[in-house]
Amino acid sequence: MGIPTKNSRRGPSDTDGQASSTGAHVSIKGVSVEYETARSGVKAALKDVSLEIEAGEFVCVVGTSGCGKTTLLKAIDGLVPISSGTVELDGKKVTKPGKSRSVVFQAASLLPWRTVVGNVRYGLEMQGRGRGKAKDDTARTVESLIELVGLKGFEHAYPSELSGGMQQRVNLARALACDPQMLLLDEPFAALDAQTREIMQGELVKIWGASNKTALFITHQIDEAIYLADKVVVMTARPGRIREVIKIDLPRPRPLQIKRDPEFVAYLDQVWTMIEEEGRLAAMRDRGVAQH
């Protein structure tokens, strides 16, 4: 699928002109991951997963609990050893975590003794930036990211003074500060209340649209997946395989009210039906009734 340019599909960006890495093309071919524990021996978490993610694309991954969504994210980040297959970013094989990817987890994991600015700067400092000649550039980057995530005015607040949604905004800004080609987001809004979550979904799409990054977003919330994604990947129950990749043909920008449109509801039904079926198959398999 060709990725439309920022202006053709995502709407205007308030950060046009800001230099940033473009999104990476991700090629996942026949990836399997196994875990070994003393209690249960070797267990397959992912089996023969193949998926192409275009540069700048927003992909959401859904599936029953324990089907291997986080494992897939970790495989793309190079955080888990792959037993077979390959993950490539722009043709380069991933073997370990690297600067081209930033991960945002459910818990904001901010440093409590650092302000918003200090937390956003942290990733840059870890890369040895923010000192010497680069200091001014870093300060500008941090300032514009804080503005991008809607936290202007809170630069000197500490995490304990921020709401959960605001903390996740800082987390996002921190992930973006390293200017990765890809954002890996593992249920980043799961701990937020329903209303804040909806607001953050809208904000994330704007931030993504302005940043050119490729995004992989894991969620249990089907409406969230459809609202955010260019395509939704539905996984089978464990061991996770790709059951279906559904292209979400809804225009952007997407107002939150789009969730009430018949087309949106039809996507919801389609994905729900698959997940329910996977849940049933997994339950039957666990009872030894079916092989899956």
Ligand SMILES: Nc1ncnc2c1ncn2[C@@H]1O[C@H](COP(=O)(O)OP(=O)(O)OP(=O)(O)O)[C@@H](O)[C@H]1O
């Ligand atoms: N470090 C580990 N050691 C052993 N088994 C693991 C490990 N991490 C995950 N697993 C197992 O691998 C399978 C996939 O786990 P994973 O966390 O990827 O699933 P998930 O789809 O993200 O789950 P959830 O939706 O509940 O967050 C599960 O059966 C889990 O118990």
